[in-house]
Amino acid sequence: DTEVTQTPKHLVMGMTNKKSLKCEQHMGHRAMYWYKQKAKKPPELMFVYSYEKLSINESVPSRFSPECPNSSLLNLHLHALQPEDSALYLCASSQDWTPYEQYFGPGTRLTVT
């Protein structure tokens, strides 16, 4: 099973809402990632969790709050987002932090109104 699942597939939220994105993998991978992808741009790394601990935060605004409840799950909590935060949010996992290939989920298409 090389699948990374993400829910929801689509999310529309207002600027005052609080919502969460969920990601799950059952490959026994010890590293998990959040990326943000805008249209016609490559994915940009937001956060890296390694062995359930946050190891990289790429200067992401605090309105994005990651959480890793266990080795299979990764959440991204959203609060007070801006319209420019609208994007495809991708979750990925890999066997370990580096130098392993990452497996991506299908993404959550987020629209902030």
Next chain:
Amino acid sequence: DQQVKQNSPSLSVQEGRISILNCDYTNSMFDYFLWYKKYPAEGPTFLISISSIKDKNEDGRFTVFLNKSAKHLSLHIVPSQPGDSAVYFCVGGGADGLTFGKGTHLIIQP
């Protein structure tokens, strides 16, 4: 500063012919390189990788060539099939994780 450059935003190839996607990089610290394929509304799918100490890796229809002295790599797809139409990302990997190029949109013509 773009560490991974894919200078062709799009490439059109006839079905059955060879597709060659090119990539240049500036960061000598990359330990390995990967190619990902992406369909619209889906996450990137890992295709093939190559260690920085190798010059070629082959997997079925896909072959990646690495020229370290030129800081250049290429992905060859032979023969090209309609399902290969997608955006292909060249990616450098190292201690800082993955660095994506901007992607090349490959279009396979019937």
